[in-house]
Amino acid sequence: MKLVWKICSIFTAVVVVWILLLLAKDLASSVHLIVPYISMFVIMSLGCCRLGVLSYGMMVFRFCVEEEILLQKDIEEQKHFSRSVVLS
Amino acid sequence: MADADSAPRKSPHLYSIIIPTYNECLNIALICYLLFKHLKDYNFEIIIVDDASPDGTQDTVKKLQTIYGEDKILLRPRAAKLGLGTAYVHGLKYVSGDFVIILDADLSHHPKYLPNFIRKQLETDADIVTGTRYVNGGGVHGWDLRRKLTSRGANVLAHTLLWPRVSDLTGSFRLYKKKVLEEVVQTCVSKGYVFQMEIIVRATRMGCRIEEVPITFVDRVYGISKLGGTEIVQYLKGLFWLFLTT
Numbered sequence: 001m002k003l004v005w006k007i008c009s010i011f012t013a014v015v016v017v018w019i020l021l022l023l024a025k026d027l028a029s030s031v032h033l034i035v036p037y038i039s040m041f042v043i044m045s046l047g048c049c050r051l052g053v054l055s056y057g058m059m060v061f062r063f064c065v066e067e068e069i070l071l072q073k074d075i076e077e078q079k080h081f082s083r084s085v086v087l088s
Numbered sequence: 089m090a091d092a093d094s095a096p097r098k099s100p101h102l103y104s105i106i107i108p109t110y111n112e113c114l115n116i117a118l119i120c121y122l123l124f125k126h127l128k129d130y131n132f133e134i135i136i137v138d139d140a141s142p143d144g145t146q147d148t149v150k151k152l153q154t155i156y157g158e159d160k161i162l163l164r165p166r167a168a169k170l171g172l173g174t175a176y177v178h179g180l181k182y183v184s185g186d187f188v189i190i191l192d193a194d195l196s197h198h199p200k201y202l203p204n205f206i207r208k209q210l211e212t213d214a215d216i217v218t219g220t221r222y223v224n225g226g227g228v229h230g231w232d233l234r235r236k237l238t239s240r241g242a243n244v245l246a247h248t249l250l251w252p253r254v255s256d257l258t259g260s261f262r263l264y265k266k267k268v269l270e271e272v273v274q275t276c277v278s279k280g281y282v283f284q285m286e287i288i289v290r291a292t293r294m295g296c297r298i299e300e301v302p303i304t305f306v307d308r309v310y311g312i313s314k315l316g317g318t319e320i321v322q323y324l325k326g327l328f329w330l331f332l333t334t
Contacts (some may be wrong), residue, residue, distance in 0.1 A: 003251060004332050050244055056238045062227030064304045069307055071195065078121040084153055 014042075099206055103132040104185035104266070108175035110138070111146040111227060112193040119191075120152050120161065121217040130206065131153045135162045139169040147217075151173040172260075172282045176273055180266075188264045196305050197261040204301045205263040215296035218254055218288065219261035219303035224254075227331055230307025242323060245283060249331040252292050260284045261303055280319055282326025289334050 021027070021035045105123060109116060116136070131316045138145050141286065164182050166175070176190065189205070191197040207215045216279060220226050222243065228236065239258065245258045258281055264272075268291065278286045291298060 050122045050248055053247075054240055055221065057244065058237065061222070061236055061240060062304075064227040064229045064306070067227075069196075069230045070164060071198070075099050075118060076123060078118045081121060082117065082282045 098129045099210060101187055102185035103130055103189055104178035104183040105132055105134045105186045106176060107191060107193045108137045108172055109145050109193045110169055111141045111143045113143045113148045115193050115195055116145055116148055117152060119193055119195060126199045127202055133160055133162060135164055135179045137175045140164045140167055145294045168268045171279050173276060173279060180270060183266060183267050186266055188266050188269050191261050201301060208299050208301050209263055211301050214299040215265050216291055216298045216302055217263040219259055221254035221302045221305045222255045223302050225302030228305045231236055246327055249327060250289050254288055254298055257285045257288055278326050286330055289330055295332055313325050
């Protein structure tokens with residue numbers, strides 16, 4: 001099954017449950033106050049979660065300064081090799 | 089170089105390395121030198137697919153063929169700049185190895201990681217071994233904060249929409265079993281950076297076993313980067329297209 005259909009199925013199921021909760025009459029009044037805002041909470045939570053993943057990724061993203069030094073050594077080595085091939 | 093041919097090999101397989109090039113005359117000699125240096129214990133061939141570079145890349149490759157041998161470096165040019173995906177398809181026609189390695193000519197992918205790729209594949213019998221910058225042991229050099237944020241952000245967005253089983257979707261440093269690459273590349277239609285994502289996503293959907301090796305990505309040594317605003321827009325369009333079709 002294609003991923004988009006899986007995601008649409010999950011989304012549809014969540015929306016149906018949310019609508020059923022909205023239409024339910026025997027819920028406590030405190031729960032009734034929160035239910036209309038659940039969708040916003042979910043969207044904001046998803047956004048915060050992704051931003052959190054991005055922020056964590058940026059914090060642990062390694063800067064490899066030593067790699068440039070090693071690459072410059074490789075460049076010098078190759079230049080030396082090219083000169084020796086040309087001379088021979 | 090001739091002595092390396094008689095030395096015992098660490099793997100019985102032949103590895104075909106496809107390097108698409110466009111205006112890489114400054115980098116191609118160095119990348120070939122590093123490939124011969126780090127793969128001296130393996131059987132390999134290098135297939136250079138050049139898209140009619142105006143800077144003399146093909147002349148440089150012909151000189152390299154006289155040094156390393158025409159059986160080791162195969163020049164398979166094309167008449168015009170036709171894109172990365174078709175460059176792989178073109179290079180695949182000339183592959184005689186069991187495995188295909190794709191890497192960029194601009195030295196952002198250092199050949200020193202290739203023995204790790206090969207070892208990982210032999211240990212796990214993976215269909216694809218991909219280099220990743222985003223795990224422990226990986227990293228980048230030469231990127232400013234904006235570039236790092238763009239890359240990480242693009243990857244997070246791709247993960248959110250595509251649910252792949254790899255950490256680095258946009259990288260192009262990979263080892264494939266030849267049959268797997270032939271099968272997957274037939275189903276790909278994207279261009280540019282999206283093409284790299286499409287290959288790995290379609291391979292995931294096909295049930296291919298994919299393993300990862302940490303690599304360090306160094307921003308190109310010579311030449312001009314091909315990442316611009318247009319590529320970013322194309323990436324976003326391609327990402328949503330992949331979301332809807334895979």
